[in-house]
Amino acid sequence: MRDRVDPSGSCRTKTCSRCSLSRICLPVSLDEADIGTLGRLIEHQPTLRRGEALFNEGDGFRALYAVRAGSLKSFTTTASGEQQVTGFHLPGELVALNAINRWEHPGSAVALETTSVCELPFEKLEDLAADIPDLQRQLLRLMSQEIADDQDMLFTMARRNADERLAILLLSFSERFRQRGLSGTRFRLSMARSDLGNYLGLAPETMSRVFRRFQDQGWIRAEGREVELLSVEALAELAA
Amino acid sequence: MRDRVDPSGSCRTKTCSRCSLSRICLPVSLDEADIGTLGRLIEHQPTLRRGEALFNEGDGFRALYAVRAGSLKSFTTTASGEQQVTGFHLPGELVALNAINRWEHPGSAVALETTSVCELPFEKLEDLAADIPDLQRQLLRLMSQEIADDQDMLFTMARRNADERLAILLLSFSERFRQRGLSGTRFRLSMARSDLGNYLGLAPETMSRVFRRFQDQGWIRAEGREVELLSVEALAELAA
DNA sequence: CGAGAGTTTGAAGCGCATCAATGTCTGTGG
DNA sequence: CCACAGACATTGATGCGCTTCAAACTCTCG
Numbered sequence: 224m225r226d227r228v229d230p231s232g233s234c235r236t237k238t239c240s241r242c243s244l245s246r247i248c249l250p251v252s253l254d255e256a257d258i259g260t261l262g263r264l265i266e267h268q269p270t271l272r273r274g275e276a277l278f279n280e281g282d283g284f285r286a287l288y289a290v291r292a293g294s295l296k297s298f299t300t301t302a303s304g305e306q307q308v309t310g311f312h313l314p315g316e317l318v319a320l321n322a323i324n325r326w327e328h329p330g331s332a333v334a335l336e337t338t339s340v341c342e343l344p345f346e347k348l349e350d351l352a353a354d355i356p357d358l359q360r361q362l363l364r365l366m367s368q369e370i371a372d373d374q375d376m377l378f379t380m381a382r383r384n385a386d387e388r389l390a391i392l393l394l395s396f397s398e399r400f401r402q403r404g405l406s407g408t409r410f411r412l413s414m415a416r417s418d419l420g421n422y423l424g425l426a427p428e429t430m431s432r433v434f435r436r437f438q439d440q441g442w443i444r445a446e447g448r449e450v451e452l453l454s455v456e457a458l459a460e461l462a463a
Numbered sequence: 464m465r466d467r468v469d470p471s472g473s474c475r476t477k478t479c480s481r482c483s484l485s486r487i488c489l490p491v492s493l494d495e496a497d498i499g500t501l502g503r504l505i506e507h508q509p510t511l512r513r514g515e516a517l518f519n520e521g522d523g524f525r526a527l528y529a530v531r532a533g534s535l536k537s538f539t540t541t542a543s544g545e546q547q548v549t550g551f552h553l554p555g556e557l558v559a560l561n562a563i564n565r566w567e568h569p570g571s572a573v574a575l576e577t578t579s580v581c582e583l584p585f586e587k588l589e590d591l592a593a594d595i596p597d598l599q600r601q602l603l604r605l606m607s608q609e610i611a612d613d614q615d616m617l618f619t620m621a622r623r624n625a626d627e628r629l630a631i632l633l634l635s636f637s638e639r640f641r642q643r644g645l646s647g648t649r650f651r652l653s654m655a656r657s658d659l660g661n662y663l664g665l666a667p668e669t670m671s672r673v674f675r676r677f678q679d680q681g682w683i684r685a686e687g688r689e690v691e692l693l694s695v696e697a698l699a700e701l702a703a
Numbered sequence: 704c705g706a707g708a709g710t711t712t713g714a715a716g717c718g719c720a721t722c723a724a725t726g727t728c729t730g731t732g733g
Numbered sequence: 734c735c736a737c738a739g740a741c742a743t744t745g746a747t748g749c750g751c752t753t754c755a756a757a758c759t760c761t762c763g
Contacts, residue, residue, distance in 0.1 A: 377549060
């Protein structure tokens with residue numbers, strides 16, 4: 224049996240060494256000793272209820288956050304009050320990478336369910352990265368990947384229709400759940416349809432219609448927030 | 464008189480110390496000595512003609528590039544041959560930040576006019592960043608800003624109509640030219656309308672129509688690739 | 704000067720947003 | 734445990750903004 228990553232709760236101590244997420248989180252590629260050092264950096268591991276904010280747009284930036292369990296959405300808000308969802312964050316993923324330059328959060332992050340995170344004070348993380356080459360490299364890699372992913376998303380928004388966008392998103396979640404040792408074909412989306420739609424630049428009504436179309440085609444089964452992918456191939460063809 | 468950055472040609476030597484772009488490029492916030500060290504990293508300063516590629520999608524990643532003079536566009540290509548422009552790069556800006564993780568370029572970069580760049584071998588840059596805390600910080604800041612900018616662009620694509628998109632783009636260029644000591648109200652766009660449109664997720668015909676609308680409103684004057692902003696206020700209001 | 708790329712303009716159609724109404728879930732207090 | 738409120742989801746009808754197609758025009762540069 225393949226190694227499994229327990230996505231909820233097996234990292235109860237303020238250390239990375241015994242955290243089941245260490246293979247997909249920041250410590251990836253660090254050796255034992257360095258993982259220990261990194262773990263000692265963590266000062267707080269706040270737990271948030273559904274709807275609670277990890278930070279708000281405009282807040283001062285002090286730390287990066289690694290999701291330990293649960294999930295978050297990031298979003299910006301316009302003057303007129305509308306929201307734009309910029310991303311969803313699953314266990315092992317880093318939040319606030321966009322806040323480093325201005326030393327201020329350009330958007331908010333809110334828990335989509337009961338969620339706990341590891342707080343990584345950024346100045347200390349920087350100091351540590353200067354001492355541990357592998358950590359520096361990993362930080363740069365994660366940020367580089369975030370840039371590549373965002374640019375991919377730009378392409379999706381610019382050139383794909385509603386069906387293709389949803390197919391791409393479903394496959395993205397599938398892959399991310401799989402990496403975390405969960406099923407890649409059956410999972411629970413913790414966010415509302417309207418959040419998914421907002422992220423994809425589509426109205427909630429359109430989301431609903433596309434979900435229906437996919438079900439009518441027999442490609443997925445969706446009951447509320449539970450989703451089952453019945454034909455990954457069909458979705459992949461749409462996404463191609 | 465304000466300091467001016469000569470955007471073309473005043474950095475003829477393989478050093479950052481005497482480069483007029485050092486105040487907006489990677490060396491920002493480094494001291495004299497460190498700037499010298501950084502400059503010694505530069506091995507090549509290739510010059511590209513219009514249409515020549517700096518690198519192609521799928522090429523191995525070895526170095527970051529800083530634009531010295533001229534301009535580039537980044538883009539990805541689909542299986543079916545269509546292009547998606549992911550960015551335009553002006554002097555002082557870094558190219559290939561999206562290639563670090565996979566050690567491979569996820570897109571191509573092509574010169575929009577005669578363009579020269581400084582090649583920064585990445586592994587050496589990493590080593591140097593570990594020695595020079597300010598350099599490490601600057602690298603992380605630049606990448607963080609790129610993430611924030613891309614996410615901003617995502618918002619633009621998801622929620623803005625054609626007029627608003629063009630207004631936002633024109634103001635972005637205006638600001639970037641201004642930072643480089645050039646006029647923020649009169650400048651030459653080195654890329655085709657179709658590239659601008661592609662970047663904004665709009666058809667070339669739509670670009671043409673929006674340009675016309677802006678001119679009819681008296682907000683801009685456009686003759687070919689020369690653009691003059693007549694009412695920054697009107698554009699800013701659209702972009703708000 | 705000529706050719707090909709880039710631009711403009713008009714006409715038609717389609718995809719998605721919007722509006723409106725109904726239906727369904729979730730969690731809370733009686 | 735049930736009833737209810739409020740958020741969320743679904744479905745249909747309509748309209749608008751953009752794409753697409755087509756054709757003429759105009760740069761640019763070899």
